[in-house]
Amino acid sequence: MVNGVLLEARGVSFAYPGGPKVIDNLSLSLSGRQSIGVVGANGAGKSTLLLLLAGALKPNSGEIVxxxxxxxxxxxxxxxxxxxxxxxxxxxxxxxxxxSEDVAFGPRNQGLAATEVQERVTTALEETGIGHLARRPPFQLSGGEKRTAALASILSLQPAVLLLDEPTASLDPLARRRAMRLLASLEPLKIITSHDLDMIWDTCQQVVVLKQGRILTTGATQDIFTQPELLGEAGLEPPLRLQGCPRCGVAYSPPFAADLAGEGVAAVSV
Ligand SMILES: Nc1ncnc2c1ncn2[C@@H]1O[C@H](COP(=O)(O)OP(=O)(O)O)[C@@H](O)[C@H]1O
Ligand SMILES: [Mg+2]
Structure with missing residues (x-):
C-alpha cells in the first residue's frame, strides 16, 4: 500500500455460497478525496464490491486493506x-x-456520551439539510427523503470513506439533482456505483468499469465515457447527453467534474 492510498483491494475474489465467482481477482487502490464511479451492467458485481470494501463480506481470496x-x-x-x-x-x-433515532443509532452504539451523540445527530441532519424531518418516522418518507436520512445515519459516524450504492436510483429528476449536489458537498472520499452514466459524469472524476466481476478499464470519466465501443463491451451506453439530440443533432456537453481537478483530487489505480 503506497502512501496516500486509503483503501486497497489486492487480488480479491468472491463467490456467494454455492454460486459462481462474482468478483474475480480484482485489484484496486483508492486514494484522495472527491468521487470515484463504479459502473457496469446489472449483475456486474458493483454492490458486491462495495460490500467487500466495507468489510461486510469477506473475500474468498485476496485481501482488502x-x-x-x-x-x-x-x-x-x-x-x-x-x-x-x-x-x-x-x-x-x-x-x-x-x-433522529436512526441517525443517533451508530454513535450511540459506539458508546459516545449523550451530548456528543446529540451533536453528531444535529451536524449530520444539518449537513444533509433534513433537520425538519428529525421527528418523522422513516417509513413515511418519500424515496428521496429516505435516501437522505440513510445517508445522515452514516455521516453521523464521521466516515473517512463513503460507499454509495446507486444513490440516485428511483429518484425523480429534482430529487436526483438534489442528491447529486449533496454528494458533491460531502468531504470524504466517495465511491459511487451506478448505471446512470450522466450522474457519474457530473459527480465523479475517475471511473472503474466492471464487467462480470473484473475491471474492464479505469481512467478519467471523460476519457472512458466518450468511448462507446468500450462502454458497449461492458453492456453500457454512453451518457444520454452524449447521444446527441434527435431533433437538432447537437450533443450537450456541460461542465465536467474533472474541471475541479487539483490538489488532492480522487485517484484510482489497479
Ligand atoms: N445475496 C446473494 N446471493 C447469491 N448471489 C448473489 C447475491 N447478491 C448478488 N448475487 C449475484 O452476484 C452477482 C453480482 O451481483 P451484484 O453485486 O448485485 O451486481 P450489481 O450490483 O452490479 O448489479 C449477480 O450475478 C447476482 O445475482
Ligand atoms: Mg447493485
Whole structure:
C-alpha cells in the first residue's frame, strides 16, 4: 500500500455460497478525496464490491486493506463507522421510529456520551439539510427523503470513506439533482456505483468499469465515457447527453467534474 492510498483491494475474489465467482481477482487502490464511479451492467458485481470494501463480506481470496486499520484487512469492528456504506435500498438502513433515532443509532452504539451523540445527530441532519424531518418516522418518507436520512445515519459516524450504492436510483429528476449536489458537498472520499452514466459524469472524476466481476478499464470519466465501443463491451451506453439530440443533432456537453481537478483530487489505480 503506497502512501496516500486509503483503501486497497489486492487480488480479491468472491463467490456467494454455492454460486459462481462474482468478483474475480480484482485489484484496486483508492486514494484522495472527491468521487470515484463504479459502473457496469446489472449483475456486474458493483454492490458486491462495495460490500467487500466495507468489510461486510469477506473475500474468498485476496485481501482488502484499510490505511486507518494500520493497513490491516478491513474490519468494521476495528474501525467502526469509518467506512460508511449506503445500501441501494434505504429501507435496509432505517429501522427505528424516527429519523433522529436512526441517525443517533451508530454513535450511540459506539458508546459516545449523550451530548456528543446529540451533536453528531444535529451536524449530520444539518449537513444533509433534513433537520425538519428529525421527528418523522422513516417509513413515511418519500424515496428521496429516505435516501437522505440513510445517508445522515452514516455521516453521523464521521466516515473517512463513503460507499454509495446507486444513490440516485428511483429518484425523480429534482430529487436526483438534489442528491447529486449533496454528494458533491460531502468531504470524504466517495465511491459511487451506478448505471446512470450522466450522474457519474457530473459527480465523479475517475471511473472503474466492471464487467462480470473484473475491471474492464479505469481512467478519467471523460476519457472512458466518450468511448462507446468500450462502454458497449461492458453492456453500457454512453451518457444520454452524449447521444446527441434527435431533433437538432447537437450533443450537450456541460461542465465536467474533472474541471475541479487539483490538489488532492480522487485517484484510482489497479
Ligand atoms: N445475496 C446473494 N446471493 C447469491 N448471489 C448473489 C447475491 N447478491 C448478488 N448475487 C449475484 O452476484 C452477482 C453480482 O451481483 P451484484 O453485486 O448485485 O451486481 P450489481 O450490483 O452490479 O448489479 C449477480 O450475478 C447476482 O445475482
Ligand atoms: Mg447493485
Amino acid at each position: 484499510f490505511a486507518e486499520a494500520g493497513r490491516a484487512p478491513v474490519n468494521p469492528a476495528t474501525t467502526p463507522g469509518r467506512i460508511g456504506l449506503a445500501f441501494q435500498n434505504p429501507d435496509d438502513q432505517l429501522f427505528l421510529p424516527s429519523v
